[in-house]
Amino acid sequence: MNYLAHAYLAESSDEFLIGSIMGDFVKGPVDDLFSPQIANGVLFHRRVDAFADGHAMSRASRNLFSPRCRRYAGVILDICYDHFLSKNWSVYTDSDLSEFITRVYETLQRYHDILPVRLQSVLPRMVQQNWLNCYRTLGGVDITLGRIAQRIHRENTLDDSIGEIRKNYGQLERNFHAFFPDLIDFARSFPV
DSSP states (O other), X not given: OOHHHHHHHTTXXXXXXXXXXXXXXOOSOOTTTSOHHHHHHHHHHHHHHHHHHHSHHHHHHHTTXXXXXXXXXXXXXXXXXXXXXXXXXXXXXXSOHHHHHHHHHHHHHHTGGGSOHHHHHHHHHHHHTTHHHHTTSHHHHHHHHHHHHHHOOSOOSGGGOHHHHHHTXXXXXXXXXXXHHHHHHHHHTSOX
C-alpha cells in the first residue's frame, strides 16, 4: 500500500495518521522517538505492509507482472492498489476524496517540524504536485512510477511498467477488491 491507503486506514487521529504515513521514512525502534500515537502509527504502517505483502491476492497480483518487472512488482502493486482505492473511493467510504486529501496534506504540514527529514523535504512537492490525487488516473500512476524510478539509483523498470498494469488491469482490480476488505478488517483490529 502506498500513501493514500495508509492514510485511509489510519484516520483515527492526526498523530496516528502522521505515524502511518511516516512509516516508510522511519527505520528501527520508534518508542523513544515520537509520541505514543505517532509511534503506534509507524508500527501500524509496518504491520499493514506485512499483511498486504503476505496476502494471497497481493502475491497473485505480483505474479501477474512479467519477469522483467518482478524485482519492483511490490512497488508497482502499491501504486496500482492506491489507484484502485482512489478509483473506487465511494465503495469504501462516504467521505469526499478531495476533502480527505486536503485534510491529509494539512495534517502533514501542521506536524512538519516532527516529520523525518526526508519526509520534510518531499512534503512541498507532494502537496504542490498533489501526489495523493495522481492515483486517480493511469496517467497519474505512470507519472508516480516515473518519479519513483528517478529516485532509485540503479537501473529499474518502473518508468515503463504502466504497460504491465494496463495489460493486467482487470485482474489487478478484481484482486484488489478481493484483498482490500480483508485489509480493512485487519486495520480495524489494530489497537489504536
